[in-house]
Amino acid sequence: QKEVEQDPGPLSVPEGAIVSLNCTYSNSAFQYFMWYRQYSRKGPELLMYTYSSGNKEDGRFTAQVDKSSKYISLFIRDSQPSDSATYLCAMSARGAGSYQLTFGKGTKLSVIP
């Protein structure tokens, strides 16, 4: 079993839809969870950062962590064509070597006008 699993998509939604992106993981030591957005031919940019379980909201984006289920989600409300990108989840454990991140392979999202 891979440490982090992420459905690669592609996921295509109409403008204005609510988008749900998800990752599952197997390492119970992970405590820091991130979502990155990567536009075509660009580097990933940090979108959301959460520690341990719970929700975090930033504008149209909500990150959710359920450590008991080893499941994280990113919700995008009122999706826009400019949200079309690949979304990568990433996570890290506390302790030695914790500055390394484990990434999902990314989900490609297209928001159709």
Added chain:
Amino acid sequence: DVKVTQSSRYLVKRTGEKVFLECVQDMDHENMFWYRQDPGLGLRLIYFSYDVKMKEKGDIPEGYSVSREKKERFSLILESASTNQTSMYLCASSFLAGAYEQYFGPGTRLTVT
């Protein structure tokens, strides 16, 4: 804003050439990373450095070396480029403690012919 810059956006080299990829960050981050990103394989860590002149192998160090003579600069070296090193190369940086998120540069698309 954190800024991570990479020396070239696109690079074409011949098999057997020595290739240098440069990365500079302006936020006094201790950690710096080199990844390659390939379709279907996601981000794979090549090398990282947690201090000047310190380096650690990542998941796929074979065929690569690194140099970090100054805190802000981290170089990736392909000793003898091969066609299977054609890829997108991404540099990232992060603080050593208290924060685990990484900030990425724009990437270098390297083609080895």
